[in-house]
Amino acid sequence: MAVRPWKALTGAGFVVTALTAGMLTGAAIAVADPQTAPADTGTSTTRDAGGDRTADATDSQTTSETGDGAAQKPSGEGQSPGSAETPGPRADDVEDSAPNTVEPDEDKVPAAKDAGAEQVSAETPATSPESKRAEPTEQNRPAHSAPAPGAEMVGTEELVNSAAGAALDHTATVEEVDFATAAPAKTAEARGQTLSVSLKQAAAEPDSTQAAVVAPVAVAAQSVAVGARHPSLVTVIGSLVMNVLMGLIHLVDGAPVVPAGSTVTVRTSSLILPIGSGRRVEADWYFPETIGDSTRLIYLQHGFMASGPMYSYTAANIAERTNSIVVVPSLSSNFFDANAEWVGGSTMQKAVAKLFEGSRTALTESASAAAGHTITLPKGFVLMGHSAGGTLVTAVARYLADDDALDGLAGVVMLDGVEPKGSHAVTDALTKLTGDHYRPIYLISSQRYMWNRHGDMADKLMAARPDTFNGVALTDGTHIDYMEGGNALLQFAEYLISGFSHRENIDAAGIIAAGWVNDLFSHTTTMGVYGQPGERISITTPTKPATAVVLPLGPAGPSPLGEFLDTMLGDLLDYAGENLFVYDPLTKCEGGQTVSV
Numbered sequence: 001m002a003v004r005p006w007k008a009l010t011g012a013g014f015v016v017t018a019l020t021a022g023m024l025t026g027a028a029i030a031v032a033d034p035q036t037a038p039a040d041t042g043t044s045t046t047r048d049a050g051g052d053r054t055a056d057a058t059d060s061q062t063t064s065e066t067g068d069g070a071a072q073k074p075s076g077e078g079q080s081p082g083s084a085e086t087p088g089p090r091a092d093d094v095e096d097s098a099p100n101t102v103e104p105d106e107d108k109v110p111a112a113k114d115a116g117a118e119q120v121s122a123e124t125p126a127t128s129p130e131s132k133r134a135e136p137t138e139q140n141r142p143a144h145s146a147p148a149p150g151a152e153m154v155g156t157e158e159l160v161n162s163a164a165g166a167a168l169d170h171t172a173t174v175e176e177v178d179f180a181t182a183a184p185a186k187t188a189e190a191r192g193q194t195l196s197v198s199l200k201q202a203a204a205e206p207d208s209t210q211a212a213v214v215a216p217v218a219v220a221a222q223s224v225a226v227g228a229r230h231p232s233l234v235t236v237i238g239s240l241v242m243n244v245l246m247g248l249i250h251l252v253d254g255a256p257v258v259p260a261g262s263t264v265t266v267r268t269s270s271l272i273l274p275i276g277s278g279r280r281v282e283a284d285w286y287f288p289e290t291i292g293d294s295t296r297l298i299y300l301q302h303g304f305m306a307s308g309p310m311y312s313y314t315a316a317n318i319a320e321r322t323n324s325i326v327v328v329p330s331l332s333s334n335f336f337d338a339n340a341e342w343v344g345g346s347t348m349q350k351a352v353a354k355l356f357e358g359s360r361t362a363l364t365e366s367a368s369a370a371a372g373h374t375i376t377l378p379k380g381f382v383l384m385g386h387s388a389g390g391t392l393v394t395a396v397a398r399y400l401a402d403d404d405a406l407d408g409l410a411g412v413v414m415l416d417g418v419e420p421k422g423s424h425a426v427t428d429a430l431t432k433l434t435g436d437h438y439r440p441i442y443l444i445s446s447q448r449y450m451w452n453r454h455g456d457m458a459d460k461l462m463a464a465r466p467d468t469f470n471g472v473a474l475t476d477g478t479h480i481d482y483m484e485g486g487n488a489l490l491q492f493a494e495y496l497i498s499g500f501s502h503r504e505n506i507d508a509a510g511i512i513a514a515g516w517v518n519d520l521f522s523h524t525t526t527m528g529v530y531g532q533p534g535e536r537i538s539i540t541t542p543t544k545p546a547t548a549v550v551l552p553l554g555p556a557g558p559s560p561l562g563e564f565l566d567t568m569l570g571d572l573l574d575y576a577g578e579n580l581f582v583y584d585p586l587t588k589c590e591g592g593q594t595v596s597v
Contacts, residue, residue, distance in 0.1 A: 238336035238580070246333055249307060256284045256312035256328075257486035263289040264316040269369035271329055272362045273351045275341060284308040285370035286319040286326040296324040296521050297378045299352075299396075303387025303418070304343060305333045306483070310494070311386070313484040314510065318384070321514035322521075325367065325377065333388075335420075335581040343388050344420060346584050352392065353399035356381065356408065382517050383412045386482045390417020390457065391425050394441060398429035401437040411440040411520040413513055414471075415482035417457040420577030426457070430464035442516045442528075443471035444482065444509055444548075448556035450570035451479035451498050458553040469530055472512065472537070472548040474505045478560055481505045482513075499560030508539040508546035 256266045264286050271283035288295060300315055302308055308315075308328040319326040329352075332342040340347040355363050360377060367375040383393035393412055400406050419426045433439055441461065448455040461470040474481060478499040484506060485491060495501065515528030531537055531550040539546040559566035 234580075235336045235338055235582075239334055242334040242336060245305070246307075249305065250330075252487070252490055253307050253309045253485075254487050254490075256309040256315075258286070258316040259313050259486075262316050262320060264319045265289075266312065266316065267370040267372075269366050271327075271355075271366040273348075274354045274362065275347060275351045279341070279351075281329050281331060282308065283327050283329040283366050283370070284312070284315070285367055286315045286328070287371060288319050288323050288325070290323075291325070291375070294323060295378055296322060296517075297381040298322065298324045298326045298517065299356075299381060299383050299393065300326055300328045301343070301352075301383075301385035301389030301392050302328065302330065303385075303389045303483070304335075306387075309487070310485045310490065311483055312486050314386075314482060317510045318514055318517065321510070322517045324382075324517070325375075327363070327367070331392075335576075337582055338586040340582050340585045342582075343392055344423060344425075345582060346395070346425065349392055349395040349425060350399050353396045353403070353405075356396075356400060357403060357405045379408045380410050380521060381408050382410050382520055384415065384513070384517070385412075385417065386415040387418045387451075387479065388420070390414035390443075391419040391423065394429045395425040397439055397441075398425070398432045401432050406437060406439065409439055410523075411442065411516075413516055413520075414441065414443045414457065415509065415513065416446045416452050416477075416479050417443055418452050418479075419457060419460070420581055421453070421574040422578040422581055423583050425583070426460055427464075430460065440520060441465075441470070443551065444477075444512055445471065445473040445551070445553055446477035446479050446481060447473065447475075447560075448553060449479075449499075449559040449561065450566045450573065453574075454556060454570070455553040458551050462552045470551045472529060472531075472550050473553050474508060475547040475549060476502060477505050477509075481509045502546070503543045504539075504541045504546040507541035507543065508548065511539060511541065512548065 256268065258264050258266050266284055266286050268282055268284050270280045273279045273281060298318060300311060300318070302311055308330040311328055315326045315328050318324065331348060334342050335344060337345060339345075341351075342348055364375065364377055367377055383396055385391070385393035394414065394417070397406070397409060397412055400409060417426075430441075433441070443458060443461055445455060445458045446452050455473075458471070458473065478501050480494050480498045481501045483494060512529045518527045519525055529537055529539065529548055533550055533552060534554075535550045537548045537550070539548055561569070
């Protein structure tokens with residue numbers, strides 16, 4: 001039987017990937033002895049900076065950075081956050097990792113407030129990703145192509161390599177600041193450029209063509225304490241490999257862009273996660289054309305080995321169709337992280353839940369920094385996640401229930417959600433989200449194949465809620481139907497890995513998700529797609545109709561990847577999920593105390 005060209009390309013790519021991963025893992029296992037792990041790294045930690053664009057800031061109280069490009073402030077309620085401008089740099093991620101020692105039952109770590117300020121990148125227009133690579137001119141110069149007045153260009157690449165063989169600290173651009181003098185203290189290089197700026201000087205002398213926007217550092221009022229890690233050599237080498245892979249992805253993902261003709265504005269700022277004494281990641285904010293009393297809030301989480309900009313078209317379409325502010329943080333995918341600070345780890349899941357509790361200071365300050373003016377976020381919100389991001393947002397709902405903080409949560413929408421084998425997050429969440437804690441969880445599923453663990457999420461939902469509408473499956477759907485961005489090269493690579501999507505299924509996924517979101521916010525079932533188990537529903541799209549079938553998910557058909565690759569890769573990922581992935585922190589308590597990092 002003839003093999004389709006795209007299947008041949010897919011097979012070749014997966015074989016190379018599998019062989020490389022096998023050699024790396026095999027080499028690590030051959031020399032590793034779990035009983036003789038590297039010495040405790042103490043307060044000098046190595047993060048998955050490639051995974052979530054963060055970096056450690058050791059021996060400083062807090063960190064920040066500024067550039068010479070700042071978003072212009074619109075005026076008046078109900079206006080767009082800004083007009084089209086030159087794309088600015090993506091915010092650098094800094095982690096304040098001043099050591100703290102806390103009791104094991106203590107989960108609140110105070111953090112300093114307003115220790116510094118961050119300048120916001122300019123709005124990204126709806127242009128192709130190639131445009132940001134162009135030679136800088138007065139019209140298209142990125143905000144980081146020249147220093148602010150008084151700024152000094154530096155280029156220092158830091159390599160963290162302990163005697164025990166610690167992993168490469170593949171960091172994003174970092175600036176540590178001594179806030180007593182407002183002088184730059186330490187920098188690290190990423191994407192070929194590093195900009196170190198005196199905060200006081202940058203704030204006092206904004207770029208002559210743009211108004212400076214200064215965003216205060218958010219307060220981590222309630223932090224998730226994490227135990228000291230003692231990784232084996234396998235974990236260290238695995239973290240190195242994952243950081244390098246994610247670093248490569250972030251080199252090519254580009255800035256987020258919106259589709260041509262979109263009324264949505266996208267800007268990027270940093271978001272402080274309440275982990276330890278604060279961990280900063282990038283967050284892309286999508287603002288509808290007008291912001292008023294009817295505006296909603298959606299948290300959209302990317303999947304494994306992905307980043308926020310890969311979902312820029314998806315997020316923009318959701319924002320426009322639901323009149324919602326949509327935030328898409330870029331988190332780590334380093335499943336070797338001994339502190340479980342990755343998209344599938346409990347530490348990250350708890351931290352995201354904390355963002356929605358109390359006054360939500362971190363979210364508000366991140367949104368305001370991105371918009372260029374003060375934003376009052378809507379109280380009601382929907383959690384949405386693709387692939388492993390679906391597991392994260394479901395777990396977030398569970399932790400909100402644990403803290404009796406579900407008041408603002410309207411529901412959860414999973415876009416082909418996936419939970420790795422070995423994780424218990426979804427099962428725990430479905431057990432918790434019952435009775436007074438019940439919230440709707442809707443799933444759009446692809447067909448059964450290895451990228452959605454052969455329909456595992458659909459089966460879990462039906463088992464836990466057999467008499468409830470749980471979602472639909474798209475006929476001939478693939479895992480990437482819900483993941484669309486403006487980088488054509490990266491999008492093609494995603495299709496090679498997961499199978500090529502039908503255009504009508506991509507459009508139908510957006511239509512279905514937006515309908516559910518609108519219904520969740522209005523407490524109705526009139527705008528979304530619903531039906532009886534097994535019912536087939538035709539979805540009108542701009543190209544041709546798509547077909548959605550109400551869950552439960554039917555039997556598997558031919559895999560988009562071919563049966564051999566589907567089986568081999570499915571078994572490989574299941575083995576890794578059950579034996580290598582870190583879902584809960586690897587901790588060591590000494591003298592009755594747990595060290596927070």
